[in-house]
Amino acid sequence: xxYADWAGAERRLLAVLRGCGRRTPVATAARALSFGGEHxxxxxxxxxxxxxxxxxxxxxxxxxxxxxxxxxLASMGVKRVVRRPRPGAAEYEPLVRTAxxxxxxxxxxxxxxxxxxxxxxxxxxxxxxxxxxxAAMCASRLVVGVHYPTDVAAGALLGAAMAALGRRWLxxxxxxxxxxxxxxxxxxxx
Numbered sequence: 001x002x003y004a005d006w007a008g009a010e011r012r013l014l015a016v017l018r019g020c021g022r023r024t025p026v027a028t029a030a031r032a033l034s035f036g037g038e039h040x041x042x043x044x045x046x047x048x049x050x051x052x053x054x055x056x057x058x059x060x061x062x063x064x065x066x067x068x069x070x071x072x073l074a075s076m077g078v079k080r081v082v083r084r085p086r087p088g089a090a091e092y093e094p095l096v097r098t099a100x101x102x103x104x105x106x107x108x109x110x111x112x113x114x115x116x117x118x119x120x121x122x123x124x125x126x127x128x129x130x131x132x133x134x135a136a137m138c139a140s141r142l143v144v145g146v147h148y149p150t151d152v153a154a155g156a157l158l159g160a161a162m163a164a165l166g167r168r169w170l171x172x173x174x175x176x177x178x179x180x181x182x183x184x185x186x187x188x189x190x
Contacts, residue, residue, distance in 0.1 A: 013149050015088060017142040021095050021124045026143060033133075034096045034139035040072040040111035042137075046119070046130070057122055063170050064163075071162035075155055077105040086146050097142040109138045110162075111156030117163035121169035121170045163179035 015125040021027045036042040045063030083187045084104035086094075110132035120127030138156060 001187045010149050018145040021143045027095055030140035030143040034144050037108040037137045043068045043111050043115035060122045060170055065162045067118045067166040068111050068114045070109055071119040071159045072111045075105050075110035094146050098146050103147050103151045105154035106141050106151045107159050108141050108153045110159035112137045113159030114163040118161050121167050
């Protein structure tokens with residue numbers, strides 16, 4: 001497929017998804033997800049909440065949160081190098097304001113995918129809860145008209161890869177939690 005064909009297909013897909021934002025309930029949900037995902041806030045808050053509530057896996061939750069933050073920072077670095085402009089406001093009037101003018105990769109998608117991988121490595125329920133919210137957040141960036149589909153795909157790949165690279169670090173925390181008591185003391189085996 002030639003670049004012009006690919007770019008045209010991407011713009012058509014964006015137009016369809018952005019068109020979904022004309023419906024008030026869809027626009028409201030997309031705006032809320034976009035707002036919650038700004039700078040990875042939803043995922044960072046979820047990780048810190050997990051650390052506060054799940055004392056046995058506290059270190060894992062904190063490490064997972066650090067992986068999400070690191071993935072988000074990496075996406076911001078890539079944006080500064082690539083410098084792809086966001087979709088034109090004349091074509092796709094955005095439903096939200098953005099923190100920056102560059103779109104590749106989507107930092108929302110990066111932190112969302114990193115959360116799915118990191119939280120899923122900590123607990124199966126983490127993946128079951130995070131995955132649908134992450135998918136909706138990724139789609140929301142297209143519905144609000146501030147990213148192209150390849151921005152979102154690249155962001156999700158970057159976030160998943162960054163968190164996957166840190167799985168060993170998360171695994172060490174999880175194994176340590178299995179050996180530690182709730183208060184961090186070693187369990188006695190008799």
